[in-house]
Amino acid sequence: MAETVRFSEARILVVDDEAANVLLLERLLQRWGYDNVVSTTDSSQVVFLLEQERRDLVLLDLTMPHPDGFEVMRMLCESHTGGRRCPVLVLTADVSAATKERALTSGASDFVTKPFDRTEVRLRVRNLLSTHLLQLELERNNALLEQRVRGRTRDLEDARRETLERLALVGEYRDDETHEHAQRVGRMAALLAAQLALPQEDVQLIRRAAPLHDIGKLGVSDAILLKPGRLTSDEFEVMKRHTVIGGRILARSVSAVLQAGEVIARMHHERWDGDGYPDGLAGEAIPLPGRLVAVADVFDALTHKRPYKSAWTAERAAAEIHRVAGTQLDPGVVQAFDRLDPATLLAPIESADVGVGGAW
Ligand SMILES: [Fe+2]
Numbered sequence: 202m203a204e205t206v207r208f209s210e211a212r213i214l215v216v217d218d219e220a221a222n223v224l225l226l227e228r229l230l231q232r233w234g235y236d237n238v239v240s241t242t243d244s245s246q247v248v249f250l251l252e253q254e255r256r257d258l259v260l261l262d263l264t265m266p267h268p269d270g271f272e273v274m275r276m277l278c279e280s281h282t283g284g285r286r287c288p289v290l291v292l293t294a295d296v297s298a299a300t301k302e303r304a305l306t307s308g309a310s311d312f313v314t315k316p317f318d319r320t321e322v323r324l325r326v327r328n329l330l331s332t333h334l335l336q337l338e339l340e341r342n343n344a345l346l347e348q349r350v351r352g353r354t355r356d357l358e359d360a361r362r363e364t365l366e367r368l369a370l371v372g373e374y375r376d377d378e379t380h381e382h383a384q385r386v387g388r389m390a391a392l393l394a395a396q397l398a399l400p401q402e403d404v405q406l407i408r409r410a411a412p413l414h415d416i417g418k419l420g421v422s423d424a425i426l427l428k429p430g431r432l433t434s435d436e437f438e439v440m441k442r443h444t445v446i447g448g449r450i451l452a453r454s455v456s457a458v459l460q461a462g463e464v465i466a467r468m469h470h471e472r473w474d475g476d477g478y479p480d481g482l483a484g485e486a487i488p489l490p491g492r493l494v495a496v497a498d499v500f501d502a503l504t505h506k507r508p509y510k511s512a513w514t515a516e517r518a519a520a521e522i523h524r525v526a527g528t529q530l531d532p533g534v535v536q537a538f539d540r541l542d543p544a545t546l547l548a549p550i551e552s553a554d555v556g557v558g559g560a561w
Contacts, residue, residue: 203282210232211330212254215240216247216273217262226260226322233323247273248280256287257337258330258528263293265306267519274308285336286327292317362409364459365458369412371419372447375507377427383412389497390465392545396537397489410461412468417447422469429508441478461490469494472529484531492531496538498536499530504547508558515543 213235215226222242241250244265251259259277261272263270270291277289288310293300298316305313311325322543369383391408399407418426421443425436430442447466451459467479468491475483503518511520519538526535 208330208334210237211235211257211334211391212237213258213260214250214256215260216244218242218244229319238337243271244268258326259287259289261291261363262294263291271303271307271360278308280373285340288333290329295363303411310445319498325411330490355383365409368416372413372416375423376418381550383415385501386414386494386497387412389500389546390493392541393493393496393537396540402406406457407493409458410465410490411497412466414465414494414498415443415447416450417443419464420446427508444479465490465494469498474528477553492534496530496534500546515547
């Protein structure tokens, strides 16, 4: 990042093969208030000197033993690697229009002919420095502004992510003592998506949207949701409504995560063979995020304690998933499931699992 430079602190480099000219310019610059002046009569040192310390202006003679002023400007262009280039004020006795044009097209910022008029040199030095220092200041302010915008954007994304996590918590609050089911399903669905080589952006989207799959349970009464035994067929019909309710809660959002959440909430109980609910879709007619979450939801439900069952081992849960592959679950997703490490799927949720950034 460029630093603010006061006018009197401007760093000037004087390059002329004649020591008398260098001395004269040094004295003049000092008289005009510039204390930070470095000079050389050896033009081969210019690039090195500029690499040693950033300069705000170079006063450059054109006619010098090799390298001449044109060659120096060419070397400066070649060695320039980034940031704002320091302006070059060319001083020469050659007053031909061709030389002036060549100097200006070679990288010179301005041009003064020798013997020079001191007032003209003073004003041109002042003008070039003024423009250069203002541009540096502008770049510095822009960098600060961008830094602030990045910070605010990060805060905003953190707040939105946290809101979604808490929204997912609402869905599982009453029937999951650990409040981690939703996040584990999100993590596993994202791992399945990654196994299927979905783009990273979609993996992130599924990671954030999948925890919302049971948000519709808000609309199911405690008597049904928390019932320890089997549900009657009427109760099960009510329970099934959580897919439709969840879809409605998340519907019509402009957020990509909530749009994915709507699909997942509605589709995560569809079955590969078409016997699922609420729409009875089959095979690939079921959106992929719904099929991913179906596998993740089944695995997580089987491997954790519920009011009506104890926690199964990962092996027993995997056997059950294989048993229903091709009927209840997408066999392609089950193949992806086989490539996952069960220890990762059962690990406690860390904040790092939730991830930062990605599409919203
Ligand atoms: Fe569900």
